[in-house]
Amino acid sequence: MNDSVEDDEGGTLEGAGSPATAGAGDGTRAVRAGLPEPVKHEPTLPGPVFAAHFHLPGDPTGPYAYGRDENPTWTLLERAIGELEGPGRGDVETLVFASGMAAISSVLFSQLRAGDAVVLPSDGYQALPLARAQLEGYGIEVRTAPTAGDAQLEVLDGARLLWIESPSNPGLDVCDIRRLVEAAHARGALVAVDNTLATPLGQRPLDLGADFAVASGTKQLTGHGDVLLGYVAGRDTEAMAAVRRWRKIVGAIPGPMEAWLAHRSIATLQLRVERQNSSALALAQALRERPEVTGLRYPGLPDDPSHKIASQQMRRYGCVVSFTLPSRTRAERFLDALRLVDDATSFGGVRSTAERRGRWGGDAVPEGFIRLSVGAEDPADLVADVLRALDESAR
Numbered sequence: 087m088n089d090s091v092e093d094d095e096g097g098t099l100e101g102a103g104s105p106a107t108a109g110a111g112d113g114t115r116a117v118r119a120g121l122p123e124p125v126k127h128e129p130t131l132p133g134p135v136f137a138a139h140f141h142l143p144g145d146p147t148g149p150y151a152y153g154r155d156e157n158p159t160w161t162l163l164e165r166a167i168g169e170l171e172g173p174g175r176g177d178v179e180t181l182v183f184a185s186g187m188a189a190i191s192s193v194l195f196s197q198l199r200a201g202d203a204v205v206l207p208s209d210g211y212q213a214l215p216l217a218r219a220q221l222e223g224y225g226i227e228v229r230t231a232p233t234a235g236d237a238q239l240e241v242l243d244g245a246r247l248l249w250i251e252s253p254s255n256p257g258l259d260v261c262d263i264r265r266l267v268e269a270a271h272a273r274g275a276l277v278a279v280d281n282t283l284a285t286p287l288g289q290r291p292l293d294l295g296a297d298f299a300v301a302s303g304t305k306q307l308t309g310h311g312d313v314l315l316g317y318v319a320g321r322d323t324e325a326m327a328a329v330r331r332w333r334k335i336v337g338a339i340p341g342p343m344e345a346w347l348a349h350r351s352i353a354t355l356q357l358r359v360e361r362q363n364s365s366a367l368a369l370a371q372a373l374r375e376r377p378e379v380t381g382l383r384y385p386g387l388p389d390d391p392s393h394k395i396a397s398q399q400m401r402r403y404g405c406v407v408s409f410t411l412p413s414r415t416r417a418e419r420f421l422d423a424l425r426l427v428d429d430a431t432s433f434g435g436v437r438s439t440a441e442r443r444g445r446w447g448g449d450a451v452p453e454g455f456i457r458l459s460v461g462a463e464d465p466a467d468l469v470a471d472v473l474r475a476l477d478e479s480a481r
């Protein structure tokens with residue numbers, strides 16, 4: 087059923103292949119993603135395999151020799167993510183990591199050498215500037231441009247890698263991924279897309295031509311706020327071999343328990359995404375009526391600046407809504423007044439969270455800027471809570 091590919095130790099690993107659910111709907115694919123063939127008396131999703139090493143008499147052959155290189159629990163999770171990022175494609179290899187940043191760093195640091203140039207978004211995830219400083223320390227030229235307006239196009243000449251984050255976090259700007267990929271490929275550059283905010287059910291960067299779909303699984307992919315995880319899904323065998331080698335060198339591997347929890351959580355991905363994203367749209371529509379709310383952003387709103395391109399390349403618009411309240415104090419009072427929304431960072435969980443993003447100091451946002459992640463509560467309850475908190479914070 088699955089294609090087998092040689093791993094770098096000469097063993098065989100199951101590829102993403104085309105499982106029975108390849109042409110099925112998102113819910114069907116999510117509940118069955120990565121499941122092994124049923125075995126009598128065995129569970130549907132085998133439990134986590136806790137192993138630092140595996141029995142290995144004689145000449146060492148893969149796939150399972152040492153726990154930093156491979157683990158059967160990762161294999162199933164990697165297959166699941168690969169099926170979601172590249173359904174029906176036989177060419178996707180997926181690698182899981184200890185966190186989103188481990189996954190991002192594995193691509194940046196395995197693909198770039200001293201003297202190379204890389205294009206990063208200027209409005210991307212707040213730890214990217216840290217990566218930037220590290221890359222520059224290694225003699226790599228880093229150029230940045232905003233996500234909006236495909237501005238990264240202007241600085242592509244001579245670059246070895248283009249890093250896209252669309253929608254961007256927390257500003258929710260969107261760029262035309264296909265257009266940027268074509269321009270980058272024409273110049274011989276590889277393209278990675280941070281797909282954290284959209285999830286593979288909202289956007290498929292590999293189908294839009296990207297070489298890597300990279301994400302933090304900490305957010306909506308796992309959705310319960312209890313796991314840190316990252317992944318890289320790619321279709322360039324050579325590039326992915328370098329990413330695998332980087333994981334081995336740095337050892338930024340997920341624990342078996344985290345990998346298993348993530349796989350268990352993916353079964354409900356479509357349900358969560360459907361509920362959270364439709365509630366996010368409802369909330370955005372309600373916020374749009376409020377005079378104290380400015381800078382409202384949700385790519386699913388028909389008049390949002392991101393909507394036109396988002397509607398061409400995304401299948402769903404995410405669970406994050408951003409907006410600005412008149413002042414820092416007003417924003418803090420609003421967050422205090424919320425009862426169903428926890429004041430916490432991160433996003434994508436089944437429990438709604440919100441924060442005043444300016445408190446971190448890393449993003450170029452106004453003091454009253456709020457990033458609100460919509461959870462799986464009943465939409466009417468959530469909208470009522472937010473509107474009540476807006477009223478109370480005005481007093």
Ligand SMILES: *Cc1c(COP(=O)(O)O)cnc(C)c1O
Pocket residue numbers: 185186187188190211251255280282283301302303304305314315316
């Ligand atoms: C959270 C996040 C990351 C980093 O992921 P971790 O799992 O926290 O390391 C990277 N990119 C985006 C867009 C994120 O939101």
